[in-house]
Amino acid sequence: MSERKIAVVGGGSIGVAFALVFARAGHPVAVFEPESGRREAITAELTAKLQSLAEAGLLEGTGEAIAARVRLEADLPAAVAGAALVQECVPERLEIKQQLFAELGEATGPDTVLASSSSAIPASQTGEGLAAADRILVAHPGNPPFLLPVIELAPSPVTRPAVVAAAHRIYAGAGMSPVTVAREVEGFLFNRLQGAVLREAYALVRDGVATVEDIDTVMRDGLGRRWAFMGPFETADLNTRGGIASHAQKMGPAYERMGVERGQHDPWTPGLVTEVERQRRALLPLEQWEDRVAWRDRQLQRVAAALRPDDA
Numbered sequence: 001m002s003e004r005k006i007a008v009v010g011g012g013s014i015g016v017a018f019a020l021v022f023a024r025a026g027h028p029v030a031v032f033e034p035e036s037g038r039r040e041a042i043t044a045e046l047t048a049k050l051q052s053l054a055e056a057g058l059l060e061g062t063g064e065a066i067a068a069r070v071r072l073e074a075d076l077p078a079a080v081a082g083a084a085l086v087q088e089c090v091p092e093r094l095e096i097k098q099q100l101f102a103e104l105g106e107a108t109g110p111d112t113v114l115a116s117s118s119s120a121i122p123a124s125q126t127g128e129g130l131a132a133a134d135r136i137l138v139a140h141p142g143n144p145p146f147l148l149p150v151i152e153l154a155p156s157p158v159t160r161p162a163v164v165a166a167a168h169r170i171y172a173g174a175g176m177s178p179v180t181v182a183r184e185v186e187g188f189l190f191n192r193l194q195g196a197v198l199r200e201a202y203a204l205v206r207d208g209v210a211t212v213e214d215i216d217t218v219m220r221d222g223l224g225r226r227w228a229f230m231g232p233f234e235t236a237d238l239n240t241r242g243g244i245a246s247h248a249q250k251m252g253p254a255y256e257r258m259g260v261e262r263g264q265h266d267p268w269t270p271g272l273v274t275e276v277e278r279q280r281r282a283l284l285p286l287e288q289w290e291d292r293v294a295w296r297d298r299q300l301q302r303v304a305a306a307l308r309p310d311d312a
C-alpha cells in the first residue's frame with residue numbers, strides 16, 4: 001500500500017478506471033474533471049465498478065474504503081499539488097494534451113511524473129517545447145486498466161531515465177504490468193498489435209471474405225482464448241514441434257505472401273528468425289517444450305471452464 005498522492009486529470013472512461021487502480025493500491029487519489037455532468041457521475045461509476053469487482057472476489061479490502069481514497073478537486077492546481085504522478089486522461093487530441101501538459105509543467109514540482117494515457121500520440125509531441133518535457137512520458141493502458149494490468153511506458157528521447165524508473169515503480173506497485181517501449185513510435189505496442197488485427201479484419205469485411213460476426217468469432221473462440229494467457233511468439237513457439245524456428249520455416253512464406261497482398265513486405269529474414277528464436281529459447285529451453293504445451297492445454301481448460309455459460 002502506498003500513501004503517495006496520485007492525480008488523475010480527466011474523469012472519463014479511463015480516468016475513473018485509473019482512479020480505481022491507484023486507490024485500490026492505497027494511494028490517495030485526486031481527480032480533476034471540468035465538465036460538471038461527468039464530475040457528478042464519477043462517484044457512482046467508481047462505486048459500481050468496485051462493487052462488481054468485490055462480487056467477483058477480485059477486491060482486497062472494502063469498496064467503501066477504496067472509494068473513500070478518491071476525492072474530486074474543483075481545480076487543476078489543487079488536484080495536482082503534491083502528487084507523485086499525474087495521470088492525464090483527457091481526449092485524444094494533441095492540442096488539448098499540449099495545453100494541459102503546459103499547465104501541468106507549471107503546476108507541479110520537478111519530481112512529479114507527468115504521464116499521458118494517450119492511445120497513440122507520442123510524448124515528444126505532447127511535451128514539445130516544454131521545460132517539463134524531461135518528466136513527460138506516455139503510460140498507455142488497455143481498457144479497463146483495473147482488469148487489464150499491462151501498461152506501456154513510452155518515454156520521449158528527452159524523458160529522464162529516473163522518471164521512467166519512478167513511473168515503473170508506481171505502476172508495478174499498483175499491481176500493473178509495466179513494459180517499456182524502447183523506441184518512440186506512434187501507437188506504441190498495444191495499439192500497433194491491435195491495429196494489425198483490426199486492419200486485416202476490416203479488409204476481410206471490405207473484400208467480402210467474412211462477416212464482422214464471423215471474424216469476431218474466430219478471435220473470441222480461437223485466437224483470443226490462446227492470447228488470454230500467451231503472446232503471439234509463445235503461441236507460435238508452442239504450435240510447432242521444434243519451436244518458433246520451425247514455425248517460421250513452415251509458415252513464414254505464407255505469412256510473407258499475405259503481407260505482400262496487403263502492401264506490407266516484412267519478411268522474416270534468417271537473421272530476424274535467429275534473434276526471435278534466441279529470445280524464445282532463453283525463455284523456454286526446447287527440452288521443456290512438451291511440458292509447456294501441456295501447461296498451455298491446462299490453461300485452455302481453465303479458460304473454457306471460466307467461459308462456460310452459467311446455465312451450462
Ligand SMILES: NC(=O)C1=CN([C@@H]2O[C@H](COP(=O)(O)OP(=O)(O)OC[C@H]3O[C@@H](n4cnc5c(N)ncnc54)[C@H](O)[C@@H]3O)[C@@H](O)[C@H]2O)C=CC1
Pocket residue numbers: 009010011012013014015032033034035038088089090091092093096100117118119120140141142143
Ligand atoms: N477509452 C479507452 O478504451 C482508452 C482510452 N485511452 C486514452 O485515454 C484518454 C482518455 O480517453 P477516455 O477516458 O476514453 O476519454 P473520455 O472522453 O471518456 O474522457 C475524457 C475526459 O476528459 C475531460 N476533459 C476534457 N478536457 C479536459 C481538460 N483540459 N482537463 C481535464 N479534463 C478534461 C472530459 O470532460 C472527459 O470527461 C485518451 O487519450 C484515450 O486515447 C487509452 C486507453 C484506452
Ligand SMILES: O=C(O)[C@@H](O)C(=O)[C@H](O)[C@@H](O)CO
Pocket residue numbers: 118119141142143144190191194
Ligand atoms: O484498446 C484499448 O483498450 C486501448 O489500446 C485503446 O487505446 C483504446 O481502445 C482506444 O483505441 C480507443 O479509445
